[in-house]
Amino acid sequence: MSSWPPVREDLIELAGYHSPQLDVDIRLNTNESPEPPPVEFSREVARRIESLAWNRYPDRRADELRDALAHHQSRMLSGPTGRLSKDQLFVSNGSNEVFQTLLLTFGGPGRKVVTFEPTYAMHSQISHITGTDVVRVERDADFGLDLEKARETLSRERPVITFLCLPNNPTGLSEDLAVVEDLITVTSEFGFVVVDEAYGEFSRRSALHLLGEHRNLIVTRTLSKTWAMAGARVGYLVGPENVVERLWAVTLPYHLSALAQTAGLVALDYEAEMADRVARLIQNRDTIEAGLDQMGIQYWPSQSNFVLFRPPPGCAPRYWQALVEKGILVRDCSTWPLLQGCLRVTVGTHAECAKFLAALNAIA
Numbered sequence: 001m002s003s004w005p006p007v008r009e010d011l012i013e014l015a016g017y018h019s020p021q022l023d024v025d026i027r028l029n030t031n032e033s034p035e036p037p038p039v040e041f042s043r044e045v046a047r048r049i050e051s052l053a054w055n056r057y058p059d060r061r062a063d064e065l066r067d068a069l070a071h072h073q074s075r076m077l078s079g080p081t082g083r084l085s086k087d088q089l090f091v092s093n094g095s096n097e098v099f100q101t102l103l104l105t106f107g108g109p110g111r112k113v114v115t116f117e118p119t120y121a122m123h124s125q126i127s128h129i130t131g132t133d134v135v136r137v138e139r140d141a142d143f144g145l146d147l148e149k150a151r152e153t154l155s156r157e158r159p160v161i162t163f164l165c166l167p168n169n170p171t172g173l174s175e176d177l178a179v180v181e182d183l184i185t186v187t188s189e190f191g192f193v194v195v196d197e198a199y200g201e202f203s204r205r206s207a208l209h210l211l212g213e214h215r216n217l218i219v220t221r222t223l224s225k226t227w228a229m230a231g232a233r234v235g236y237l238v239g240p241e242n243v244v245e246r247l248w249a250v251t252l253p254y255h256l257s258a259l260a261q262t263a264g265l266v267a268l269d270y271e272a273e274m275a276d277r278v279a280r281l282i283q284n285r286d287t288i289e290a291g292l293d294q295m296g297i298q299y300w301p302s303q304s305n306f307v308l309f310r311p312p313p314g315c316a317p318r319y320w321q322a323l324v325e326k327g328i329l330v331r332d333c334s335t336w337p338l339l340q341g342c343l344r345v346t347v348g349t350h351a352e353c354a355k356f357l358a359a360l361n362a363i364a
């Protein structure tokens with residue numbers, strides 16, 4: 001007779017990340033890119049894989065990839081931030097692992113993070129798993145941030161990390177940089193502001209512009225969404241060099257595989273294609289919002305590749321089901337805290353958006 005040890009007490013209630021997948025034609029539920037990267041990208045990755053040193057561990061700190069990411073990010077910036085160096089970058093298996101490493105390093109029992117809800121669930125989830133307490137500040141009914149309430153909470157709770165998603169998932173809204181700067185100033189004596197820019201290229205705003213002026217700002221980005229590389233698992237943060245140095249000590253050795261490093265490196269050669277794809281998706285997003293306008297369905301104007309909308313009261317589950325029956329899967333947020341009655345649709349290809357709008361029209 002053998003028995004397993006019980007699960008850690010604070011994890012018994014944990015449900016784990018869950019995004020229902022169904023076998024449908026049109027998947028508009030997880031904010032992935034509807035288009036793959038260019039075919040030349042795949043060919044180049046295949047070519048480089050042929051000469052990978054499979055018997056050797058990969059470059060532990062992914063120097064070449066970080067250098068390329070720093071170059072790319074510097075090109076996108078102008079002004080006081082100047083050129084970024086690879087020493088300001090930590091790279092990992094998606095930005096979720098970046099959050100995990102940050103929390104393993106700076107979180108833990110007796111420490112707190114603050115989130116502004118509703119927002120990306122993984123910020124609080126990973127905090128919880130690392131034993132860090134989560135203080136949730138609720139946004140107002142239109143998902144704006146009450147700055148007075150935020151300031152007051154931050155000063156009282158003194159969190160090691162304040163998470164801000166820019167633009168926010170699942171609302172698609174963005175705070176002004178002045179608000180971001182305010183949060184940075186309030187927390188500068190005790191914690192970091194971690195700005196999650198997973199959808200950064202879809203938005204006109206980026207906290208990267210504030211990096212030069214503040215020592216407690218960290219910005220995270222990922223290749224998962226705008227770069228059409230969710231399968232590769234590559235994300236990174238940009239922040240102070242001594243913070244990055246600490247993270248290398250905490251993360252597992254050789255955590256980022258040679259495959260992921262190769263894919264990330266090659267992806268950056270297709271920056272123009274990425275920008276074109278993002279521009280196409282922004283057009284499609286405008287089409288979706290115009291369609292929702294015409295149908296008189298409430299939505300929140302998005303700065304991202306998804307749109308949060310609210311069917312008439314009580315109708316969200318029926319709309320979701322009717323869309324599934326027409327082969328279209330969107331995200332049902334209607335039972336999530338603070339998102340009563342809401343659905344979220346990812347911006348797909350032009351054809352997918354047209355089918356989504358036609359289906360919605362037939363239901364509404």
Ligand SMILES: *Cc1c(COP(=O)(O)O)cnc(C)c1O
Nearest residue numbers: 094095096120169198222224235
């Ligand atoms: C999709 C998403 C991520 C991406 O996570 P990866 O681990 O990089 O794939 C991060 N933050 C938000 C808000 C997201 O929606």
